Amino acid sequence: MGSPLGVLFANFYMGVVEEKVFSRIRRPDIYVRYLDDTFIMAPSTQDFETFRRTFEECSCLRFTVEHSKDGRLPFLDVLISPNTTGFDTSVYIKPTNLGLCLNGDSECPTRYKASTIKFYVHRALSHCSSWTATHQELDRVAQVLVNNGYSNRQVSREIKLAMDTWYMGEQPSVITTNTINLYYKGFMHRDYQKDEKAMRDIIKSHVSPVDKNTEVKLTIYYQTNKTRSLIMRNNSAPPTQDILKQTNVVYSYLCPVPGWTSHYIGMTTMRLSKRLSSHVQQGAIKAHALRVHNKNIKREEIMKNTEIIGRAPDSRRLRILEALLIQRETPPRKCSSSPPVEGTTQGKITQPTMTPPTRTTQQIKI
Template identity: 45%
Template structure:
């Protein structure tokens, strides 16, 4: 603990444990996610959980389980709740969190103060899976920021900038698929134009991609003939 290599060693060891446990079909969970030593796992039933726990606890590590009756679970700073066969995520706020952070009235560079707003707003957009939950979190966050001396106008401005950037990204026209390239090596001759026309007709009429949305593009490149030498 405390060493810069601590996280690296933890990941190495957990990788060995996961390789042994997750490679067994009847032990592999439905969902598995890990950050260093914090693990989020979804099981089929209690029997599946007990088998997995017994196997993974056979290492030199001791694992603790957190179970919630309604199926919801805080994982790091994300609150996860299953709804209609999918996970709904939001921000997990501990009961001990009093909403105190860097005060805007303190002696600190302006860029640091703005980064506080940006970091909390970015986290909200990254963690929330529904618009009502995002709206609720932004209202809570805005109140906490104002309580810590930040200007309500600046907070709203950064939220609107983030919202506009988010909508531009998700409403942008989808990029066109790159064509499937077919490369053909030919030899330069005086009839190269005729050869190219024949090749393109063969590709156009005789070749079709499996996905109709894909397009084919023929690219012909030439290799020079070696000069004939007479000795």
């Protein structure tokens, strides 16, 4: 569950089960399956139980059963009702459905809100077998959308556009030989349209495919900030949770050797504990310990002398924050009262990432 391949694996498994079942019993006149949800029409209750029992014998699954009521049976989000010549279909709404959807007043791109309306309209047109059922569903959809903050004008406009497209059919699109897809992930804010325009202008001005038949397509999508990042905390003290489990942080390592005040500033998008473990194998911290102190650094020693000095929600801002914090600690100078170490020169930190600390309580926000 939750894996992108879950649907594929489930479909493969059910396909194997079907081959075993239909080699033993006759396939029903109506048999429709979506993953493990199956819609069938059996001549009698006994035939139906034989069908269900065979499926369970040929698999490790246990099937629940739902019989039709007054000849009507929901299958997924479609309500199927018999008529004199076949079946009528309409949109099925569960009794537990609260009528909630993406709010019309939410802070997100306008096209996301338009897509929400188009989804409801398209579902009504594709699921309903009669215009009477379609109009009833569109009336219900319009009320749901208005209840969720959409204006009557916006809902009516999108319904009209969808209906016009449905009547006229799909318009043929211009097909290009090749398409170069560029993807950009941003964080949602009120002036997102200005950022989108700037990005498209940059692509248009500076990107030109060699092949004239090739089209550059920029797709911009958004990741919303978590709710906890939008809440102002009254307690300004650092969080009490284990800092080694945190991600997207800028950290500072202070050399623990008495008399040395050199330190290392770095950033990581992975768990801090994993990043610090890599310092044991390579990097400026290990090189400083070997060159200056003639010793191998231990993981416990690095973790004990590391603290988080900044946070940012994404890698781009994290790199900027790291650069600002490093710049605040420069220029590097000789370590004060540095004791001599046998086999090394007394010294000066030559690694550009090892700089003396100027500890303050000031936090830099990006």
